[in-house]
Amino acid sequence: MEGHEDIEEVLSRLKAEDFKLTQQRRLIVQKLLSDEDNHPSAEEIYHMVRSEDPEVGLATVYRTLDLLQRLDIVHKVNFGDGKARYEMRGEQHQHHHLLCTECGLIHEVGEDLLGEVEEKLTARTGFRISDHDVKFYGLCPDCLCSEVQAEAQQ
């Protein structure tokens, strides 16, 4: 979707913080980077990794994701379907998610449009806002189109 850091950069960050560069961690980062637009869950990452090394355990995937998250390399998102999903943090720190309630499509909006809103909130509440978590729900263009057609047929 946009230019990402490559594997080596991520791995060198791990090394810099004195974490070991295991094959498992390498694989997990690699799969995470290659499947970035899909917002994979831990289980899905586990399967992707397993297709290359069937010895890797699910617990390791969870532990690695947790580590990457603490290092701000990975972002954990919750779309309300009962499992967490993970995405690399790109250079753009914030982006928004649009979820289609019909087909489940997840559309990303690269820009952060909430700066103004946060300023208003700071002025109004005295909070020092440092982060936000935003999801928009609605119909994607395709499903919207199908709905209009269905209405016309009645």
Add this chain to the structure above:
Amino acid sequence: MEGHEDIEEVLSRLKAEDFKLTQQRRLIVQKLLSDEDNHPSAEEIYHMVRSEDPEVGLATVYRTLDLLQRLDIVHKVNFGDGKARYEMRGEQHQHHHLLCTECGLIHEVGEDLLGEVEEKLTARTGFRISDHDVKFYGLCPDCLCSEVQAEAQQ
């Protein structure tokens, strides 16, 4: 925090949809209304209800919350602490939550400030947006103050 519908109004909505008005449902709605500012979890509602009728089961609380949610009477929110929380849907349909990352305070902002952002997103993506889920994270005024004092002491 703001004028809510009273119990009778909610219960008559249930009756209108042909659901039975049981003592358990009465109690759950009542506790939900009386504890509106606290964003109780299912377990917390369960305890509140149990203080009045120790026979009520946790499953009933979950089933009732699910029902109320389907009828748009209750809104389920996820603050990322592993359990869902519930609040009555007031007349104002949307509001935002500000979460203090230090003390856990949850501050509500009654107004919906996202209309403009949604318009931009619609224009940009073609989605027909119908709802959103927004949380802001930061320091509440009190914790911000404590932090400033701590810095001064160094």
Add this chain to the structure above:
DNA sequence: ATCTCTGCAAACCATTTGCAACCGT
């Protein structure tokens, strides 16, 4: 009297944890 609703306990499912073996440094 009917049929929904309830309580209980067991099932579920994502995630976490204890522990002995393993492997990157």
Add this chain to the structure above:
DNA sequence: ACGGTTGCAAATGGTTTGCAGAGAT
């Protein structure tokens, strides 16, 4: 060789479900 890291299996914790009995209409 040391100590972080792993795989396994068991534990956890919130939520759901099957079922027989209870209660609202």
